[in-house]
Amino acid sequence: xxxxxxxxxxxxxxxxxxxxxxxxxxxxxxxxxxxxxxxxxxxxxxxxxxxxxxxxxxxxxxxxxxxxxxxxxxxxxxxxxxxxxxxxxxxxxxxxxxxxxxxxxxxxxxxxxxxxxxxxxxxxxxxxxxxxxxxxxxxxxxxxxxxxxxxxxxxxxxxxxxxxxxxxxxxxxxxxxxxxxxxxxxxxxxxxxxxxxxxxxxxxxxxxxxxxxxxxxxxxxxx
Amino acid sequence: xxxxxxxxxxxxxxxxxxxxxxxxxxxxxxxxxxxxxxxxxxxxxxxxxxxxxxxxxxxxxxxxxxxxxxxxxxxxxxxxxxxxxxxxxxxxxxxxxxxxxxxxxxxxxxxxxxxxxxxxxxxxxxxxxxxxxxxxxxxxxxxxxxxxxxxxxxxxxxxxxxxxxxxxxxxxxxxxxxxxxxxxxxxxxxxxxxxxxxxxxxxxxxxxxxxxxxxxxxxxxxxxxxxxxxxxxxxxxxxxxxxxxxxxxxxxxxxxxxxxxxxxxxxxxxxxxxxxxxxxxxxxxxxxxxxxxxxxxxxxxxxxxxxxxxxxxxxxxxxxxxxxxxxxxxxxxxxxxxxxxxxxxxxxxxxxxxxxxxxxxxxxxxxxxxxxxxxxxxxxxxxxxxxxxxxxxxxxxxxxxxxxxxxxxxxxxxxxxxxxxxxxxxxxxxxxxxxxxxxxxxxxxxxxxxxxxxxxxxxxxxxxxxxxxxxxxxxxxxxxxxxxxxxxxxxxxxxxxxxxxxxxxxxxxxxxxxxxxxxxxxxxxxxxxxxxxxxxxxxxxxxxxxxxxxxxxxxxxxxxxxxxxxxxxxxxxxxxxxxxxxxxxxxxxxxxxxxxxxxxxxxxxxxxxxxxxxxxxxxxxxxxxxxxxxxxxxxxxxxxxxxxxxxxxxxxxxxxxxxxxxxxx
Numbered sequence: 001x002x003x004x005x006x007x008x009x010x011x012x013x014x015x016x017x018x019x020x021x022x023x024x025x026x027x028x029x030x031x032x033x034x035x036x037x038x039x040x041x042x043x044x045x046x047x048x049x050x051x052x053x054x055x056x057x058x059x060x061x062x063x064x065x066x067x068x069x070x071x072x073x074x075x076x077x078x079x080x081x082x083x084x085x086x087x088x089x090x091x092x093x094x095x096x097x098x099x100x101x102x103x104x105x106x107x108x109x110x111x112x113x114x115x116x117x118x119x120x121x122x123x124x125x126x127x128x129x130x131x132x133x134x135x136x137x138x139x140x141x142x143x144x145x146x147x148x149x150x151x152x153x154x155x156x157x158x159x160x161x162x163x164x165x166x167x168x169x170x171x172x173x174x175x176x177x178x179x180x181x182x183x184x185x186x187x188x189x190x191x192x193x194x195x196x197x198x199x200x201x202x203x204x205x206x207x208x209x210x211x212x213x214x215x216x217x218x219x220x221x222x223x
Numbered sequence: 224x225x226x227x228x229x230x231x232x233x234x235x236x237x238x239x240x241x242x243x244x245x246x247x248x249x250x251x252x253x254x255x256x257x258x259x260x261x262x263x264x265x266x267x268x269x270x271x272x273x274x275x276x277x278x279x280x281x282x283x284x285x286x287x288x289x290x291x292x293x294x295x296x297x298x299x300x301x302x303x304x305x306x307x308x309x310x311x312x313x314x315x316x317x318x319x320x321x322x323x324x325x326x327x328x329x330x331x332x333x334x335x336x337x338x339x340x341x342x343x344x345x346x347x348x349x350x351x352x353x354x355x356x357x358x359x360x361x362x363x364x365x366x367x368x369x370x371x372x373x374x375x376x377x378x379x380x381x382x383x384x385x386x387x388x389x390x391x392x393x394x395x396x397x398x399x400x401x402x403x404x405x406x407x408x409x410x411x412x413x414x415x416x417x418x419x420x421x422x423x424x425x426x427x428x429x430x431x432x433x434x435x436x437x438x439x440x441x442x443x444x445x446x447x448x449x450x451x452x453x454x455x456x457x458x459x460x461x462x463x464x465x466x467x468x469x470x471x472x473x474x475x476x477x478x479x480x481x482x483x484x485x486x487x488x489x490x491x492x493x494x495x496x497x498x499x500x501x502x503x504x505x506x507x508x509x510x511x512x513x514x515x516x517x518x519x520x521x522x523x524x525x526x527x528x529x530x531x532x533x534x535x536x537x538x539x540x541x542x543x544x545x546x547x548x549x550x551x552x553x554x555x556x557x558x559x560x561x562x563x564x565x566x567x568x569x570x571x572x573x574x575x576x577x578x579x580x581x582x583x584x585x586x587x588x589x590x591x592x593x594x595x596x597x598x599x600x601x602x603x604x605x606x607x608x609x610x611x612x613x614x615x616x617x618x619x620x621x622x623x624x625x626x627x628x629x630x631x632x633x634x635x636x637x638x639x640x641x642x643x644x645x646x647x648x649x650x651x652x653x654x655x656x657x658x659x660x661x662x663x664x665x666x667x668x669x670x671x672x673x674x675x676x677x678x679x680x681x682x683x684x685x686x687x688x689x690x691x692x693x694x695x696x697x698x699x700x701x702x703x704x705x706x707x708x709x710x711x712x713x714x715x716x717x718x719x720x721x722x723x724x725x726x727x728x729x730x731x732x733x734x735x736x737x738x739x740x741x742x743x744x745x746x747x748x749x750x751x752x753x754x755x756x757x758x759x760x761x762x763x764x765x766x767x768x769x770x771x772x773x774x775x776x777x778x779x780x781x782x783x784x785x786x787x788x789x790x791x792x793x794x795x796x797x798x799x800x801x802x803x804x805x806x807x808x809x810x811x812x813x814x815x816x817x818x819x820x821x822x823x824x825x826x827x828x829x830x831x832x833x834x835x836x837x838x839x840x841x842x843x844x845x846x847x848x849x850x851x852x853x854x855x856x857x858x859x860x861x862x863x864x865x866x867x868x869x870x871x872x873x874x875x876x877x878x879x880x881x882x883x884x885x886x887x888x
Binding site for chain 2: 038039040042044047048051052054055056057058059061062063066069070073075150151152153154156157158161179183188190
């Protein structure tokens with residue numbers, strides 16, 4: 001066991017489950033990633049992240065439902081089949097999916113406390129994410145030039161809102177990845193570094209999985 | 224969470240070690256003031272945050288109440304002249320929005336914030352700074368919602384803001400914009416709060432407190448937070464779509480483009496119906512604490528109360544379309560939602576049954592808190608029964624958009640939720656403020672509210688069945704009808720009742736002022752209570768518990784006071800509450816460490832509020848908002864949760880290994 005656990009035994013903590021006379025089987029001092037045990041044994045941060053992602057599922061659920069309801073309702077402007085460039089979007093989707101792989105590599109490096117590799121893989125993940133966002137910006141510009149504005153019809157409004165929301169999520173992810181890289185460089189992080197990388201990884205994988213659904217429903221299945 | 228851990232140099236109890244400000248981002252110092260307004264604005268203490276939620280909610284309870292009185296005043300006479308048709312629409316819209324989003328939810332959050340850690344035996348919530356962020360986002364949302372009164376008129380589409388009426392064509396003023404943004408921002412606050420509270424309940428329980436030894440109040444709050452986590456994102460989508468349509472010209476609810484008005488209704492009610500249970504379940508939790516205490520009996524069928532609460536939450540996600548029976552959903556949908564709605568009455572009935580049997584055979588102490596709890600059981604049952612009549616689709620189609628609906632939801636929300644909250648006020652006031660609310664004034668408060676509420680909302684059943692539409696802004700003598708069913712008569716009764724109700728609520732406020740000025744200090748255990756929040760002083764110390772309790776029973780505090788006599792089987796008192804509290808003080812933990820205050824929660828909330836105003840007033844303001852959010856988010860993340868050695872007064876050295884590693888949040 002680590003040094004921290006020894007410390008946890010000798011000092012009294014604000015936390016209810018340290019320093020207790022009664023220890024149940026699951027809280028006999030094992031490390032949950034933030035230095036003290038919790039009632040369930042799961043780390044607070046990870047549980048909160050999972051709950052947040054659960055909530056996000058319904059956010060995208062709502063947006064996807066809206067898109068599915070409206071995708072055939074085209075009164076004016078070009079039809080999706082006329083403007084979608086499926087090979088292009090497939091490539092950018094591939095880039096995004098590969099970023100999940102590099103994210104996993106970042107997490108394992110962080111767990112092995114290999115800071116240089118962690119920073120490297122975080123940077124590569126962020127670059128791949130940024131490439132995807134760049135592709136989306138290019139795609140949106142191309143669609144707009146072909147006559148599909150945000151206000152053109154029900155399809156266009158719901159298409160841009162759904163994919164735009166996803167794009168904003170990727171952008172926020174990129175910002176988080178780059179910030180985390182900077183914070184690790186400056187050694188300014190508060191808390192368990194490996195867990196922080198893992199939490200951002202959870203978010204990143206979620207955003208990727210959502211894209212698989214969006215890509216399938218929006219691009220691959222014809223309206 | 225930000226935890227400052229400091230080893231005390233000696234074994235003496237130093238509960239409030241002075242801490243000097245730490246550098247945060249190298250620019251801003253950590254706020255450490257423990258007095259004055261700064262100690263409230265930058266606090267992360269769950270008790271202070273709870274009190275602020277309560278003050279905020281009470282203020283808006285009065286605002287919403289005045290709006291309601293104006294509505295009743297308008298309808299008190301034929302051809303009412305108090306409000307114009309337009310102002311009347313704004314009034315009922317804002318009355319409902321205020322009462323739901325700015326009174327009911329925040330007041331439940333106040334109780335949850337204050338009492339969850341205390342009942343769970345924890346020193347704070349899981350994420351103290353996020354807790355503060357939730358509060359300040361709510362305040363930002365509330366301000367934006369009500370700013371509309373002064374910036375060109377409030378929203379006027381009813382609290383569920385049906386499309387296409389809420390679109391730019393039919394609602395040209397900025398009222399709806401402020402409404403969507405305000406509700407949206409308050410909703411973010413709620414979402415953050417709910418994630419925080421779920422983690423708190425699941426992860427921060429005192430040693431020995433299994434889920435089935437948890438007070439029912441905690442259980443009900445847990446169910447409510449799950450409802451919020453999964454329903455708020457859906458209303459977020461609806462509000463985003465509406466904002467995009469109104470501010471950026473999207474077409475979502477533009478019928479000319481082929482839009483489907485039912486999209487809004489589905490999205491709204493997928494949130495809106497769970498929301499109903501979000502409002503009522505905290506009240507159920509409160510009276511599940513009050514009834515056993517004042518009946519001097521354990522809660523009858525604890526697991527049934529818990530699981531019926533959970534199943535209400537679960538089924539609550541599958542009944543939303545009963546709000547839409549009149550829209551022509553088709554027979555299969557109507558039948559399915561009708562059956563689900565009837566089914567949800569079963570767990571609710573189980574609860575009523577359990578509360579009644581809790582009182583059965585008990586030595587009932589008719590304190591004000593108990594009176595309100597009994598009031599809830601009776602009045603909520605009436606509201607519940609009229610609710611079942613809505614589950615019957617043919618009958619509902621008849622009642623849709625009449626005063627019968629208004630009567631129903633005021634019986635469940637006022638008779639149910641508000642009575643539960645008032646029960647909580649009287650029960651927990653001595654805990655929070657250390658003084659007993661006056662029981663005599665409390666009696667008047669209760670009876671005037673019961674009479675007023677039945678006089679106001681009872682006649683609305685008759686009005687509704689006679690066909691008075693729910694949002695009619697005037698009635699005329701000529702068309703009021705004859706005899707017993709005369710509209711005018713019952714409208715006057717309702718308006719008169721609302722006055723009595725208002726006096727009842729006013730008496731509560733007078734009671735609060737009276738208690739604050741002249742109230743006697745409360746005993747430590749005034750009600751001979753059962754749960755852990757009473758095993759500490761009133762008001763609780765900043766660190767809640769001198770020693771973290773170890774739990775062996777459901778209602779652990781009660782079992783520390785009473786033990787079963789081996790021969791007679793009767794419960795015999797072995798200690799008083801005061802003795803227990805003194806005992807805890809004598810055996811206090813040596814080092815207690817609390818999260819330190821932070822500037823960043825309120826800074827982020829200001830950024831979000833600015834971003835919201837920017838949606839109405841232009842992109843530059845939006846950019847400012849985004850920059851504030853970004854900057855303060857970095858401040859939030861980079862804030863050293865572990866204080867440096869030099870932060871302490873006097874500075875300490877070599878204590879690195881005794882500090883808590885502090886995670887995000």
